[in-house]
Amino acid sequence: MKHIRNFCIIAHIDHGKSTLADRLLEYTKTISQREAQAQLLDNMDLERERGITIKSHAIQMNYKVDDIEYNFNLIDTxxxxxxSYEVSRSIAACEGALLIVDASQGIQAQTISNLYLALEHDLEIIPILNxxxxxxxxxxxxxxxxxDxxxxxxxxxxxASGKTGMGIPDIIQAIVDRVPAPVGDPEAPLQALIFDSVFNPFRGIIAYYKVxxxxxxxxxKVKFINTGKQYLADEVGILKxxxxxxxxVKTGDVGYIISGxxxxxEVKVGDTITTVDRPSLDSIQGFEEVKPMVFAxxxxxxxxxxxxxxxxxxxxQLNDASIVFEPExxxxxxxGFRCGFLGMLHMEIIQERLEREFDMTVITTVPNVSxxxxxxxxEEVIVNNPSDLPDPSKLDSVEEPYIKANIITKAEFVGPVMSLCIQKRGIIVNQSYLTxxxxxxxxxxxxxxxxFDFYDKLKTISKGYASFDYHQVGYRKSDLVRLDMLLNEEPVDALSSLIHRSNAYDFGKKICEKLRELIPRQQFEIKIQASIGAKVIARETLSALRKDVTAKCYGGDISRKRKLLEKQKQGKKRMRQVGNVEIPQTAFMAVLKLD
Incomplete structure (x- = not known):
């Protein structure tokens, strides 16, 4: 056991974690030249296309240092x-962390928040300048x-350099010297913490754990403590x-179990595996429940x-434990389902994975918070969907969640960043110069x-230099109203949103204009309205497509033409009563890209 080292790699986006992991795998000869490819551990197509890591990946390396064979369990995050939920789970399975900082960009917001996650679990931190x-x-x-x-x-x-391979031997040596070996009792009843799981169409569900x-x-015969279900361990092993x-699989090691x-x-991340013959009575405390931030x-x-x-x-959900959903x-x-996501990128990725991995074409409604x-x-009502908001006559007050946002940027962009935050009803708490x-x-x-689009705008005004990180600080009273969208006086519940009263008029007007562009014209006129309760605050009209019914009428009295137009008018009126308006998917997403 004293020759096992469990460590993960943490850093801000794009600081070179996956590339450095590639170098470690090559240096320890875990992968051959033939298997080598850039960002080897990012095995999802989406990850390769976007150049981001979406899932944590665990892999074991064996390497001799001073004639002693060591087992390194590496988790790339x-x-x-x-x-960040993926990161918190990986950290729970490790004793050390490589903190990677890009030498050209310096420390950014996510570096700091990941570092605090690691320090809470008492991990040994090895700083690396990549x-x-x-x-x-x-x-x-x-x-x-x-x-500092x-x-x-x-x-x-x-x-170090992930590209040229500089500093890799020093990193291996530092892991051996500084990262503590896992502590545990090999003689005690089995306790293994599940930190991830994947679905395999042939073998069923495979759980990854740390003993x-x-x-x-x-x-x-094993038992999962939280669910109380028992299984037979058909196959156990380690992750190469x-x-x-x-x-x-012995104490301190990271492995997998296949039990059909x-x-x-039945598999919950954070659950504890124990044996049926010598059960452990208590489960391991590893993770807190994940709190979704955005609902759609x-x-x-x-x-x-x-x-x-x-x-x-x-x-x-097996592959990504941070998604929460319930039918609605x-x-x-x-x-369909009401889903909770950790953020907008997470929502986009889930939607893409549904389309790629399961061939499901889905419509996503306007995202909001609870x-x-x-x-x-x-009485207290939790509102996840704008249509759950009680009637204004029965409503006393509405509280919305507030966050503490931590933004690190270059000094020249302070003005634009501040005005962006103030425009989004932000209050500045502190400003400090790091350098x-x-x-x-x-x-x-x-x-x-x-x-909606805060993160994109922040990146735009700071030329990509600002980094952003946040956590929730509770609920506060706010003057919020429900903005309903009506098409021909019929409310479309999927387009309604909760919004601050001061922004409602502008927002309503913008949506009406946008919908007018996106909804295809019909044979009848369509009224597009935005309303708060019974009061309409904005309106656009989509004119009807008209056929020239008077084409066959040449010469003669004007009343003959009028008769044909009257007949058309009656038909339009009837059509409008029965005709319904099809809303294209682009219209639902238009609300996100209003500016």
Whole structure:
């Protein structure tokens, strides 16, 4: 056991985690030249196309240092704030972390928040200065920033480059010297913490775990403590590039178990595995429940596919434990699910994965956050969907979630960043200069305002230099109203949103204009209105497509023409009563891209 080292790699987006992981795998000869490819651990097509890591990936390397064979369990983690739940799970399975900082960009917001996650779990931090081969690298300045942040010695920081392979031997040596071996009792009853799971169409559900105490053998009868279900361990083993079976996985090691589980709901990330013969009574405390930040409805385009969508969602949940969903129905879209996501990127990725991995074409409604409404009778209602908001006559007050946003940017962009946050009803709490050129701004702002396009705008005005990280700080009273969209006086519940009264008029007008562009013209006139309660605040009219019915009428009295036009008018009127307006999917997403 004393020759096992479990560590993960944490950093901000694009600081070179996956590339550095590639170099470690090559250096330890875990992968051959033939298998090598860039970002080897990012095995999803989506990850390769976008150049981001979406899922944490675990892999074991064996390497001799000073004639002693060591087992290194490496977990590569995502850097984007939306996938920080993946990071917190990986951290729970490790004793050390490589903190990677880009030598040309310095410390950014997500570096700091991932670092705090690691420190909460008492991990040994090894700071690494990556991308030293870049001409824009500023090693000395960035070293000062790292020292200020974690208070290490200057010589503890390892200069490296994922591209050229510089500094890799030093990193391996540092892992051996500094990362503690896992502690656990090999003689105790088995306790293994599940930190991930995947779905395999042939073998059922495969759970990844870290053995904390005891050991797990092939053929053991095992029990999952939270669900209370029992299984037979058909196959156990460790994670190389592919799974490699073993007869036993010992204390401190990271491995997988295949036990023919068919139901997605039976495997919970954070659960504890123990044996039936010598059960452990208590489960391991690893993760807190994940809190979704953004809610949106996902509906099948074809209403008959509801059950298939449910299956797809369950399989996706195995692979990504941070998605939460429950069934709901909508008058405009039929049956679907109300889903909770960790952020907008997360929502986009889930939608794409549904389309790619399960061939499900889905409609996503306008995303929003969850509010607390208080009625005049003193009841408390949690509102995840604008249509759940109680009637204005019974409503006493509405509270919305606030976040504390931590933005790090270059000094020259402070003005535009501030005005963006103030426009989004943010209140500045603190402004501090980390160095002469880098400023940390802390704002308190409503979660609902950053849901749509805040992150994109922040990146645009700061030329990509601002980094953003946030956490929730509770609920506060706010003057919110429900803005309903009406088409020919019929409300479309999928387009309604909760919005601050001061922004309602502008927002309503913009949506009406946008819908007018996007809805195809019909044979009859369409009224597009935005209303608050019974009061219409904005209106656009989509004129009808008209056929020239008077073409065959040449000469003669005007009354003959009028008769034909009157007849057409009657037909239009009838059509309007029965005709319904089809709303294209682009219209639902238009609300996000209003500016």
């Amino acid at each position: 995502p850097g984007h704030v939306d996938f 991308k030293m081969d870049l001409p824009g690298a500023m090693p000395e300045e960035v070293k000062d920033q790292i020292i 942040l974690i208070g290490c010695k200057r010589e503890d920081i390892i200069p 904390v105490n005891g050991e797990i053998k092939k053929g053991d 590039l592919d799974m490699s079976p073993r007869s036993v 589980i068919k139901e997605a709901r 409805g996902i509906y099948p385009v074809d209403t008959d596919e509801f059950e298939e969508l449910r299956e797809a969602m369950h399989k996706l 129905s909508s008058a405009a879209l039929g049956f 509010y607390i409404a208080r009625t005049t009778k003193g 002469s050129d880098r400023v940390e701004l802390i704002f308190e702002m409503p979660m609902g305002e950053i849901v």
